[in-house]
Amino acid sequence: MIYTNINKTIFLLIFFGLFIRCKKDVKDDYVLTFSEEFNDSSLNKNVWEAANWGQTANSPNQQYFIDSAFKIFDGMLHIIAKRDTVMGTVYDANYNPIQKQFYYTSGLLNTSKSFAQQYGYFEIRSKVPYGKGFWPAFWLMPFGKWPPEIDIFEISGQHPEGLHMSNHFKDKAGRDAQNTITINGPDLSKDFHVFAVEWDPKIIKWYLDDQLVFQSESSIPQERMYIIVNLSLGGSFSGDADASTPLPNSFDIDYIRVYKRKN
Numbered sequence: 001m002i003y004t005n006i007n008k009t010i011f012l013l014i015f016f017g018l019f020i021r022c023k024k025d026v027k028d029d030y031v032l033t034f035s036e037e038f039n040d041s042s043l044n045k046n047v048w049e050a051a052n053w054g055q056t057a058n059s060p061n062q063q064y065f066i067d068s069a070f071k072i073f074d075g076m077l078h079i080i081a082k083r084d085t086v087m088g089t090v091y092d093a094n095y096n097p098i099q100k101q102f103y104y105t106s107g108l109l110n111t112s113k114s115f116a117q118q119y120g121y122f123e124i125r126s127k128v129p130y131g132k133g134f135w136p137a138f139w140l141m142p143f144g145k146w147p148p149e150i151d152i153f154e155i156s157g158q159h160p161e162g163l164h165m166s167n168h169f170k171d172k173a174g175r176d177a178q179n180t181i182t183i184n185g186p187d188l189s190k191d192f193h194v195f196a197v198e199w200d201p202k203i204i205k206w207y208l209d210d211q212l213v214f215q216s217e218s219s220i221p222q223e224r225m226y227i228i229v230n231l232s233l234g235g236s237f238s239g240d241a242d243a244s245t246p247l248p249n250s251f252d253i254d255y256i257r258v259y260k261r262k263n
Helices: 002-022
Strands: 030-036 063-065 070-073 076-091 097-106 108-110 120-127 134-142 149-154 162-170 176-184 193-199 204-208 211-216 225-233 249-261
Touching: 030 120, 063 076, 063 225, 076 225, 097 225, 120 134, 120 149, 134 193, 134 249, 149 193, 149 204, 162 204, 162 211, 176 211, 225 249
Parallel strands: 063 097
Antiparallel strands: 030 249, 070 076, 076 097, 076 249, 108 225, 120 193, 120 249, 134 149, 134 225, 149 162, 162 176, 193 204, 204 211
């Protein structure tokens, strides 16, 4: 009887050991190349550029991106949107700068001057705000002409159960095209979640909390891309912010990490 129990114990240890190995993390095949944990007291301006580039006078977005929209505390970055009347520089159809009045402010960060990578695993752990008008996003952009663009995630604050993911590209006729999907699940504004993309030469895979949720094999980008993270307000995707929008509010980011394949 004692020997039987010992054999069962050995069998169970072997079985669960094999099971754990089968549940290998996707990132086991990667090495870390970029890590922002937001543990400092202020934003690292050697890594992040706060920008309001290219906003046009007829843009449906209601916010003006400002440099002071970022706060770091409790080991997290908070991109803060609020009601505030400011004058901002935008561009007309001929790309001439003009002044426009805005009634909301928020923030956008990018790594165009510090970090870019071709292929890899890009992830963010974050909590998005709930409410009409909020449009948080984590995405990748090239240095040359647009597209390509990889939207790791976009979420409409008034429909936070919808996770929107896209691969933007030019089709064979030279027209703007995209492979995109919105999947419905839990209310993603209730808690923190990990949003990620695994980008290889022939396929892009999207993950939510380490679970594969979407993939694209259409016109995969073949160039270095940099990170953008922002909280916009207004537009057809999220609806316009109004008196019902709970402001001030924030897009809370625990970390952003990037990996590349070991080989």
